[in-house]
Amino acid sequence: MKALCWHGRHDVRVDNVDDPKIEDPRDVIVKITSSGICGSDLHLYNGYMPTMKAGDIIGHEPMGEIVELGNAITKFKKGDRVVVPFTISCGSCFFCQRNLYSLCDESNPNAAQAAEVLGQSPAGLFGFSHMLGGFAGGQAEYLRVPYADVGPIKVPEGIDDDQVVFLSDIFPTGYMAAENCGIEPGDTVAVWGCGPVAQFAIQSAWMLGAGRVIAIDRVPERLELAKSKGRAEVIHFEKENVYEKLMEMTSGRGPDRCIDAVGAESHAAGSVRETVDDLREAAHVPANHPYSLAEAIKCCRKGGTVSVPGVYTDNLNGMPMSAVMNKALTIKSGQTHMQHYMEPLLKRIIDDGFDPSFIITHRAKLEDAPDLYKTFEAREDGCIKVVLKP
Structure with missing residues (x-):
């Protein structure tokens, strides 16, 4: 065959x-x-x-x-x-x-x-x-x-x-990602990434009672799909500061639930660290990127939940555990x-x-x-x- x-x-x-x-x-x-x-x-x-x-x-x-x-x-x-x-x-x-x-x-x-x-x-x-x-x-x-x-x-x-x-895979994976958030009626859910799993996480967040869904990416076609089919508000992370925009959109509190639907190969606008990682990868030394996960942790409201359906293949440097502990965040993950x-x-x-x-x-x-x-x-x-x- x-x-x-x-x-x-x-x-x-x-x-x-x-x-x-x-x-x-x-x-x-x-x-x-x-x-x-x-x-x-x-x-x-x-x-x-x-x-x-x-x-x-x-x-x-x-x-x-x-x-x-x-x-x-x-x-x-x-x-x-x-x-x-x-x-x-x-x-x-x-x-x-x-x-x-x-x-x-x-x-x-x-x-x-x-x-x-x-x-x-x-x-x-x-x-x-x-x-x-x-x-x-x-x-x-x-x-x-x-x-x-x-x-x-x-x-x-x-x-x-x-x-x-x-x-x-991706429909159940997006659904479990949203379910892992523990969405309560009316919650604001922010989704990092607008790829296939993220699109189903967006759809599933609505199914589970979200009051508002905000999607973050830099690829125009993906952002448009999240907006047109997913009814999400969108943030282009190369054009707007994600943390500042989310604080503005949530009156300074932050999203109730955050989903990292990107994983190991996330990107960050203007990041010196991303430049270093790109150089590593040019030498065929792949580095798992913490950008989306770290940003989700920073942006999530105190006492909120961060769900991680994004796949990681190695250890992460730059994981902001101080924010996880001090903000009393819950992190849930897993293969579906x-x-x-x-x-x-x-x-x-x-x-x-x-x-x-x-x-x-x-x-x-x-x-x-x-x-x-x-x-x-x-x-x-x-x-x-x-x-x-x-």
Whole structure:
């Protein structure tokens, strides 16, 4: 089959690789019909994520048609269309039983390697390094899905791929980010970033009762989407001082809830530190940037909450812990507990008419993926979200 493979920093290629096979009775094989390129895929593309190996198949936002089933799978049949969550979860361990699916104790075969870095291992993830399982990803023609009796959800007839493919990651991720804020009716929610996860965090903040949503970015197309589709007030961080503007907009109190939907590769206007980090990266020494998170902490009102769905791949210098403690802030984060959110959010799509496809700007063949990674990373051609159609 054809699959998009990582070969190093800024080097992804469509290779011919072996077809996946059933390896466990709880596996299924899915023929991929749609697969998104995620913002966190850019961390791989830009060389941020350790324990990647040349030839790794990447991608973690897939859906498609089941073409083969392990003999323990009874909830699906061949031909069923399913969305596959990016987290791999057993469904029965201590954490899965508490709906903390992204913390599964059983799904990462390289748990010891992850524990050396993190203290304990989270769940295995599709297409996202060997530390997190070394599982082949979904930017491919076919995908093996372990624990398929727990992970994928069936897509009802009459719903096209574009409406549901983001249940694989970014819609639940944005929703959990907003839920982690503990939004109370009428709260002001500020969202750093207007990329795909941020757009769903904005939508979800309204669903959870926000009274006001403010979005921060510097990419005109993303700001416009947050304004037009997300009904958010917007701040262009290269044209306005974010802290001063937010204080002005909130009568000096600050936003009640703040969401860092950027993560490791955030930017800061006129920052000397960013210039230093850019020089490091020019020498292929990637540095996780604390700019968005630090600014969210500074801007958040006393006693407020900072939610962090943005992916970080290493330690952070410049984390303002003094502000966290002295302002009595709560910080909540985590990979998304996908299986807890997929069915309820599918219900919102079916019953409430919410259409996540508004985010898509580019649809393409798998063969076009290497060029679209370049486009997406450079924020060119109005690129906000790419969906590949293998």
